[in-house]
Amino acid sequence: MRAGAALAGLALAGCASLEPATPPDYTGPTANVADQAVQVSDQRLHVFEMTQVDGRRLATTSMATVRASQGRGFAVAPVALTNELPLRPVRVRLQATTQYAAPVLALTNPTCQVQGDVAFTPEAGKAYRVAGRIAAEACEAWIEDLASRQPVTDKVPGKGIQP
Template sequence: MRAAVLLGSVALLAGCASLEPATPADYTGPTVNVADQAVQVSGQLLHVFEMTQVDGRRLASTSMATVRANQGRGFSVAPVALTNDLPLRPARVRLQAATQYGAPILAMTNPTCRVDGDVAFAPEAGKAYRVTGRVTAEACEAWIEELATQQPVTDKVSGKGTKS
């Protein structure tokens, strides 16, 4: 699992060239905002809940932005959370929940989790949303919630927790 997290981080950095905006260039209608979330657990660890794709389009992600912003900081990490404006129409979005350490070596020697998957999302006008979730020993999960009510509006993407 730890090797997979390290390889996933390398793949994230290698695949940056083909990223697209969440809203297609030819779309001119209303949009809604969906914010990623990065929870600071310690000076070396974040729990990241993010949207990485919309209808098959790969997005810039909080994970990638955080890695770039923290290069050269040694083992410490500070979050960089991104937001996306999505067209006001039903979409298929890929969500991800993951632990993110300040240095790859920490992911090889500490508990990690990473889960991603696609969910249906039908945003409503006038509302704001965020990707949220939980990382525990038992489960690693992500979903989208309405920001004002903190109520889930998508199914959960779930996987194994940090317990090896």
């Protein structure tokens, strides 16, 4: 019983270290940045998400999807999160990843995971989303203007889908 309580405590401590994208002392305007969870099949998603802002760890679409998919067997229930960023230059960590309904599926199916940091300065009145590409030749992520679908950050590049 004690081991279970210790594990539960560690899990809660891990959640406690997650922070909002906008610092608590920031009172100015913000811009919305949405993650994407693209359903490829009942069992597989391509997730494009922001995982950190200026070194602060965020709650992620990947984590929310795992929680929403618990108890669903080999079916994945995508949950895409959004974050509000201050209208000032920030450093964000982006990730593109293949996410399966169950970890065992990743052992026998192609996967992709790439992450990296990019500079980003959100503008007033604009909405953004984390976008990317997961393909045989490349896995990459970037932030794009939601209205124009044009990239507004550098791309985080990576190797293509790995068998």
